[in-house]
Amino acid sequence: MHRVARTATAVIAASTALAVVTACGGSSGTEVAADAEQTLTVWAMGAEGEKLAEVAKEYEKENPHLKVKVTPVGWDVAHQKLVSAAAAGNLPDIAQMGGSYLGEFAELGVLEPVDTKRFQEKDFFPAGWQQGEVDGEVYGVPWYVDTRVLYYRTDLAEKAGVDKAPADWKELRALASAYQKDAGTKWGLSIQPSGLDTVQSFYPFLYSAGGEIIDEDGKVVVDSPAAVKALKEYGAYFDKGLANKSVPPGYDVVKDFGNGRVPMFFGGPWHVTLLNEGQPDIKGKWAVAEVPADEASVSMAGGSSLTVSKDSPHKAAAEEFIAHLTSTEGQADWYERTKDLPANTTAWESGSLADDPALKVFEKQMKTAKASPTLANLSEITDKVDQAIAQVTQGKATAEEALGKAKDQIEGLVQK
Known part of the structure; x- marks a missing residue:
């Protein structure tokens, strides 16, 4: 990714955030195991925040050791809220980010790189994957995609x-x-x-x-x-x-x-x-x-990715929850709840996603859709x-x- 000059506000935010990350050494060094009792914090934007809270409740039933606290954040304030949290070292464990945000926060050094052995490019639409990629490193797992x-x-x-x-x-x-x-x-x-x-x-x-x-x-x-x-x-x-x-x-x-x-x-x-x-x-x-x-x-190509804070002590549990949300079953369920198009291509192989002629047009268009540069x-x-x-x-x-x-x-x- 070719770097671009930042505004004065962004430079100040970047300096503050980087200072915090440096002071914290990336993470606290006391990371919690995935199966330990813990609370996972998640920020999701717009209507997704409300729907994700419903999914989280069901996930908690299957994982009684875990509490998933979902905070809905309006898109109109999302960027500033994320910048402020990054500067203070208080990003949630998991944050939803659109492609227009991800490059900025990757540059700030506040996002944990994605484990590309567990989350693999072949499972997602190319443009969806590319939205989470910065300078050859992947920082976001595609959650849902969008095209015109x-x-x-x-x-x-x-x-x-x-x-x-x-x-x-x-x-x-x-x-x-x-x-x-x-x-x-x-x-x-x-x-x-x-x-x-x-x-x-x-x-x-x-x-x-x-x-x-x-x-x-x-x-x-x-x-x-x-x-x-x-x-x-x-x-x-x-x-x-x-x-x-x-x-x-x-x-x-x-x-x-x-x-x-x-x-x-x-x-x-x-x-x-x-x-x-x-x-x-x-x-x-x-x-x-x-x-x-x-x-x-x-x-x-549009849509959103799921990112993990580099300073989170709950990375293992965060990864498990993201794996659930981006699995074939999780993606099909999310479509039924929200009508957001699945980023995972195997979710398109059954149900209404496979049978609806209009949706097949979107699927075909996504295969050639182009992501904006991060x-x-x-x-x-x-x-x-x-x-x-x-x-x-x-x-x-x-x-x-x-x-x-x-x-x-x-x-x-x-x-x-």
């Missing part, structure tokens, strides 16, 4: 004279136009024009064209020919009136997908449930498909890309100009 696929209205496509999902960029733009012209939709495709994390909407274009922001050697390649090509294609939807240039904060595409104003969007697995429960009138009138390809069909200040870097995308979608710069500027800004964040 294309949702499209099949009934409106048929009205527009199209009877199959678009397979490539040419077919995607043709269908977007046909929806407007022949099916009377307001827009052809919903993609984000600007604002925080616009890059996530852009990733399916960038990655499918073979582009990246920073390559595996740490070189900034956000202005490569592939990236420019992807941003030109992305911007064309706004230039031609196929996508809305002005989308309010917090916009929920589900309603407009239901009423037909928006016939296509890139969405995650949770949208299946939102559509089934919130838009029952269009049941059987929509489908999901892999991201339309350019050089290939490649979507973004960089300590990834959010600062992607903010520059967000700005570049907005310049193009609002007609204020060409793709070459916007990405050239972004490259200069990002190179200023990267340590040479």
Whole structure:
């Protein structure tokens, strides 16, 4: 992983955390055996925190020597809470971390490396595993994964004279136009024009064209020919009136997908449930498909990993609990509780995960999905890309100009 410059706040947090770790010598030297009586502390984010508490109660019944204390942490405060805990040497035994966090905390030296003999890459989706890997060392075990696929209205496509999902960029733009012209939709495709994390909407274009922001050697390649090509294609939807240039904060595409104003969007697995429960009138009138390809069909990978504090005296019990959560059975159970996609590939071999056609699309997309680089200040870097995308979608710069500027800004964040 190529290191990046940190903000002053992060530098202060890093210095404090490293001082604490150094003073403690990594762990207390009094580590507790896995089968001894003990309390395991776990932080999990958002809805996962609430659901994990239910799993913990059942796990305690099977392991009466163990108490598992799960603390739900809101995503809006999760980063600051983790930074503060790391600085004070008070991280929980186990913490859930998204890919955008893991590089930072691995760099702080507060995470225990994963035992790769027990937890093996072959058991997980490649992109899920890569999110926990930093400089060749693995610090997080994949817990669940996420990717984006294309949702499209099949009934409106048929009205527009199209009877199959678009397979490539040419077919995607043709269908977007046909929806407007022949099916009377307001827009052809919903993609984000600007604002925080616009890059996530852009990733399916960038990655499918073979582009990246920073390559595996740490070189900034956000202005490569592939990236420019992807941003030109992305911007064309706004230039031609196929996508809305002005989308309010917090916009929920589900309603407009239901009423037909928006016939296509890139969405995650949770949208299946939102559509089934919130838009029952269009049941059987929509489908999901892999991201339309350019050089290939490649979507973004997201999700969360489970990490162990380097200073935890309960590493053995923590490893046992993580093994339970990431096992085939544990992953299938977690999907039934949360609809989070399993990171363990064998969990997809039975039950609804094996039989549901929509889920099979997600599984296939995950096999080629690409993880963001595990960089300590990834959010600062992607903010520059967000700005570049907005310049193009609002007609204020060409793709070459916007990405050239972004490259200069990002190179200023990267340590040479």
